[in-house]
Amino acid sequence: SAFSQAAYPNKPIKIVVPFGAGGVADLTARTVGQKLGENLGQSIVIENKPGAGGVVATDAVAKSAPDGYTLLLMSNATAVSAGLFKTLPYDAEKDLTPLSVLGTFDIAIVVPQESKFTTLQDLLKFAKANPGKLNIGSINVGSTQHLAAELFKATAGIDAQVVPFNGTPAVLTALRGGQMDMAVEILAPVLPQIKGQALRALAVTGDKRSVALPQVPTAKEAGVRNLYAASWNALAVPSKTPRDIVQKLNQEIQNALNSADVRKKLLDMNVDPQPGSLQQAADLLSSETKRWGEVIQRAGIPKQ
Numbered sequence: 401s402a403f404s405q406a407a408y409p410n411k412p413i414k415i416v417v418p419f420g421a422g423g424v425a426d427l428t429a430r431t432v433g434q435k436l437g438e439n440l441g442q443s444i445v446i447e448n449k450p451g452a453g454g455v456v457a458t459d460a461v462a463k464s465a466p467d468g469y470t471l472l473l474m475s476n477a478t479a480v481s482a483g484l485f486k487t488l489p490y491d492a493e494k495d496l497t498p499l500s501v502l503g504t505f506d507i508a509i510v511v512p513q514e515s516k517f518t519t520l521q522d523l524l525k526f527a528k529a530n531p532g533k534l535n536i537g538s539i540n541v542g543s544t545q546h547l548a549a550e551l552f553k554a555t556a557g558i559d560a561q562v563v564p565f566n567g568t569p570a571v572l573t574a575l576r577g578g579q580m581d582m583a584v585e586i587l588a589p590v591l592p593q594i595k596g597q598a599l600r601a602l603a604v605t606g607d608k609r610s611v612a613l614p615q616v617p618t619a620k621e622a623g624v625r626n627l628y629a630a631s632w633n634a635l636a637v638p639s640k641t642p643r644d645i646v647q648k649l650n651q652e653i654q655n656a657l658n659s660a661d662v663r664k665k666l667l668d669m670n671v672d673p674q675p676g677s678l679q680q681a682a683d684l685l686s687s688e689t690k691r692w693g694e695v696i697q698r699a700g701i702p703k704q
Contacts, residue, residue, distance in 0.1 A: 408468055408645055412443045415635070416461050417473045418454035424505060424588050424669060428633050429473045431665045432502055435656035453481050453542060453704075455488060462495040466640035468649060472496065474634040476544040476692070479685060483693030484542045486703045493689065496636040497646055498681035500653040503671035504630045506587040506610045507548050509619065510599045512576055520602040520622035523582060527558040534560035537571040537580035541701060547692055548605060548629040549584040550699040552619070555627040562699075575599070586631055587612065588670045605629040612670050632674075632688075634681050650678050 415433050419425045426448060433444035449457035454477040461472035472478075478492050490496075509520065517523040527534040536553070538546040541564045549562045563580065565571045568589045574580045576598065583590075584605075591612055593599040603619040604610045605627055619627040635653060637646065656662050657675035666673050 409440050409442045412445050413469050414445045414447055415471045416447050416449050416457045418457035420450045421448050425633050432656050435662050439652045439655055453477050459489045462490040466638035468641055468645035472636045474636050476631050479688035480692045482689045483696040495639050497639050498685050499635045499649050500681050501674040501676050502633045503666055503673050504632045505671045507605045507629050508587045508601045509603045510601050511582045513597050513600050531559035535580045536560055536562045537574050537583035540564050544631050545584050547695050551629055551695050556624045
């Protein structure tokens with residue numbers, strides 16, 4: 401056992417991604433994975449396992465051999481699932497060891513370019529003067545975008561309808577067709593429409609302005625003082641993975657995230673690289689699980 405650990409890694413490493421190929425999470429895993437593989441001297445294989453809000457992928461990794469050869473790409477969905485499902489076949493905080501946060505990416509509050517709302521304050525004034533009249537578009541119930549919309553509603557103290565759609569294209573069609581007044585969406589997929597002046601971003605919901613849209617205020621700057629919501633990705637292994645392997649992986653992930661080429665690729669995707677410690681990664685999973693659980697409860701979203 402000591403000999404095999406000393407030789408780690410001596411075969412390819414798999415990263416299980418709970419989303420389809422081509423999305424921000426998948427591209428983040430591939431970008432970091434390629435550099436991680438170079439640093440470790442082994443190939444990194446990406447296995448896409450979408451479905452059931454990430455439960456299938458998370459369960460597969462939680463129950464895999466704790467030998468450092470099967471990693472999970474975690475996201476907000478990992479934290480959200482704890483509050484969204486009646487039962488889960490695992491406990492993410494007990495059955496996984498987070499290795500490192502990889503990056504965070506912005507969520508934006510957007511309106512059609514021709515909207516009468518030119519600032520977030522305009523929109524909030526209307527919502528407060530017309531209870532129940534504001535329609536907020538998001539993707540499916542329990543998604544980060546949907547919960548961020550519910551969090552926005554609660555934090556801003558407005559009575560509005562959050563309407564879930566099956567995917568970003570449907571949200572944008574409804575928004576541009578006038579059925580929705582605003583939408584809450586991850587910035588990357590709507591950025592081309594903002595740059596092309598089909599949509600206007602009123603605010604981003606992270607703790608600092610977006611590198612891609614430095615002129616757009618944060619929600620806190622725009623008047624919703626306690627609103628914070630950002631999407632994130634991290635890597636994790638099964639909880640019984642030996643500590644020396646966990647520490648080695650953490651160190652090599654930091655090295656990958658700190659390399660200039662990986663940083664540039666991530667920033668080009670509007671992902672803000674977040675190299676950090678094992679403790680920071682564990683704290684993020686714990687705090688996000690608690691926070692989104694409270695949002696789900698307050699919004700009255702039925703457990704699945």
